[in-house]
Amino acid sequence: MPFFKITLIRSSIGLPKKTQGVLNALGLRKRMATVFKPVNPSTAGQIMKIKELVAVSEVEAAMTSAEMKALRKPDPGYYIETPGLG
Amino acid sequence: MFGPFRATSPLSGGLLWKIPWRLSSPQKRRQRKRLRLVDNVVATVDAALKRQNMESGRNLVRWKEEMPTEEEMRPKDKYTMFDRKEKKYRKGIHKLPKWTRVSQRINPPGF
Numbered sequence: 001m002p003f004f005k006i007t008l009i010r011s012s013i014g015l016p017k018k019t020q021g022v023l024n025a026l027g028l029r030k031r032m033a034t035v036f037k038p039v040n041p042s043t044a045g046q047i048m049k050i051k052e053l054v055a056v057s058e059v060e061a062a063m064t065s066a067e068m069k070a071l072r073k074p075d076p077g078y079y080i081e082t083p084g085l086g
Numbered sequence: 087m088f089g090p091f092r093a094t095s096p097l098s099g100g101l102l103w104k105i106p107w108r109l110s111s112p113q114k115r116r117q118r119k120r121l122r123l124v125d126n127v128v129a130t131v132d133a134a135l136k137r138q139n140m141e142s143g144r145n146l147v148r149w150k151e152e153m154p155t156e157e158e159m160r161p162k163d164k165y166t167m168f169d170r171k172e173k174k175y176r177k178g179i180h181k182l183p184k185w186t187r188v189s190q191r192i193n194p195p196g197f
Contacts, residue, residue: 002134004131010186039135039137040138040140042143044131044134044135044142044143044146045143045146048143048145048149051128051189052120052124052188054127055123055127058133058134
């Protein structure tokens with residue numbers, strides 16, 4: 001089931017209350033926040049209301065915020081050896 | 087006469103602000119970039135709905151019917167907008183409040 005990955009790029013400061021309401025309904029509270037919403041006409045209508053503020057892409061599966069954070073985490077550059085059996 | 091609080095025409099009262107009457111070329115470039123970003127969002131949403139064989143909502147259909155994309159727009163429409171109070175009925179698009187976050191692409195009929 002495909003999802004829209006919606007990231008808030010531009011802030012809604014000073015924009016009409018209706019626009020801010022759409023962002024709240026989508027769960028976009030601050031800039032660079034990302035949410036996943038199922039692809040359907042009602043989500044599409046919401047995105048059209050805030051199209052100047054967001055970046056949108058279509059993805060196969062939704063990710064949790066923990067998974068997104070794990071993707072951003074850099075490689076630590078070391079690994080911890082465990083004592084071998086032989 | 088000199089210093090930060092000298093009597094210049096913007097400071098000596100009234101509403102004389104120094105807003106240039108036209109956009110600079112980097113401003114125009116960023117404006118084109120923003121137009122393309124909005125076009126991309128609309129295209130992504132449209133393609134995603136088509137792939138699911140879902141009909142698009144009213145606002146998406148209307149946008150596709152009425153709004154030109156960045157390539158289809160004339161430079162005049164990208165950087166200026168209609169205003170009935172201006173000489174020759176055009177003013178810079180940067181005079182529109184929140185102009186970097188609202189869509190202003192078409193003219194009233196006949197202009």
